[in-house]
Amino acid sequence: MNNSAASLPLDQQVVFISGGARGLGEHLVRAFLGEGARVVINYLHSAQAAEQLAALAPQRTIALQADVCHAHAVAEAVSAARDYFGLPITTVVNNALPSFSFNGDARPQADTLSWEDIHQQMEGIVRGALNTTQAALPGMREIGFGRIINVGTNLFQNPVVPYHDYTAAKAALLSLTRTLSQDLGPQGITVNMVSGGLLRTTDASSATPEAVFDLIAASTPLRKVTTPAEFADAALFFASPWSRSVTGQNLVVDGGLVKN
Template identity: 30%
Template sequence: MNTSKLFDLEGKTAIVTGGANGIGKASCKMLAAHGAKVVVSDYDLEAAKKTAKEINDEGGKAIAIDCDVTKDEALVSLVEKTIEKFSRIHILVNNVGGGGAGKESPYDIDVKQFKKVYEMNVFSMWRLCQLVAPHMKEAGYGSIINMSSMASINKSPAISAYASSKAAINHMTRNLAFDYGPDEIRINAIGPGAVRTHALSTVLTPEIEKRMLAHTPIKRLGEPEDIAGAVLYFAAPISKWTSGQVLFVNGGGEQTLD
């Protein structure tokens, strides 16, 4: 068996939304390290440019494109600019997400805020899948990776919009696998546990971390690279018969405060 080709992304083009920081940045760098040309897409263009420069300085190939995923014209432009630059699209990492724990009490938010979470987390993913699928079919290779969350299966207060949107991503992914499978396009989702990102660092204390790890067999929080490894698996030929799956990467447990 020739194992050298199983993770080889040479000649492939990948779009990563929310690619400037955290899990998105780690995913961009992981894909580039294995040969992919990477489009670092982010609302913050300057941050996206910095990530792209890091990749290029390390010998990879990347460009930055600004994109507000809640605007359809921005999604269309992202795909068009990618084709203009690299001619093909083979991989899409739908990483952008918003909302979260403690911010979504039904006593405090309204329908407009609830809808905004779905526009960012669900509608944008579905639309980008629709936009890239014809290009993947033409290229003869397609892998779509949607970023879900452990919140999609956990139950907690003040997180109903975010959690239900991530649950929607899981089932949307499973169903779209049937739509895109005949065109040899695989679609899967990743559900990260608690990962050391900037957002988490703003609320994390030693006490909170200890409580979060009480039900986690691997006694540490995740790192962005842990999730990027799962992204690589789904993006690469090694997973060529894997579709419609949701992979939870969480140290074997749940990082809750219960």
């Protein structure tokens, strides 16, 4: 391994953010751009939003459409990003979320939950993360450095609302985080997870009643609901040189609601 690459500064990194055009993804893009990184804004349907976001720093961003459920499409996007920047992907943030709404009234109940519900979330969350990770691995191995950051949830520790399908997929992603960290650590690649609760507010959480947000805020030591921008700031840690000896971990960013 190239030891000089073990703590690559953020402003020398090329960051692939899946689902980066809107919601939490937009805040992740803005956070990495703020630290001088080059950023690949991956999107599925939100082309206009992705292009508008890329226009904030046109020399350091590229918006690329790819369905993370399809390995070939992801590999093509990673190749296009390398051609554009002249550098391999150093950091992957697995943020893409299949179509989902945090609406407790509309969620599948225990007796209506189908395997198709779970499979849809597994496809987007777990398969998507596997595809992006595998596409970026050759470049990471080439330079002896890599950062994989998976977006999780605190709901499998505190299922205040039992979103069975979403939570099952995120729990599987935590398991993959830990096993990949064991496999890839010797190559200078760390794999970690950042887990929020409900964020105030994203597209996915917009269906959540204000009363629920207020209840969560009252239950946290900080007496507030974490914002997408605050979550994105925490994600920077796992890409930064300050986390160079941290891997296989799950950082819960929810104002102290869940003690991990």
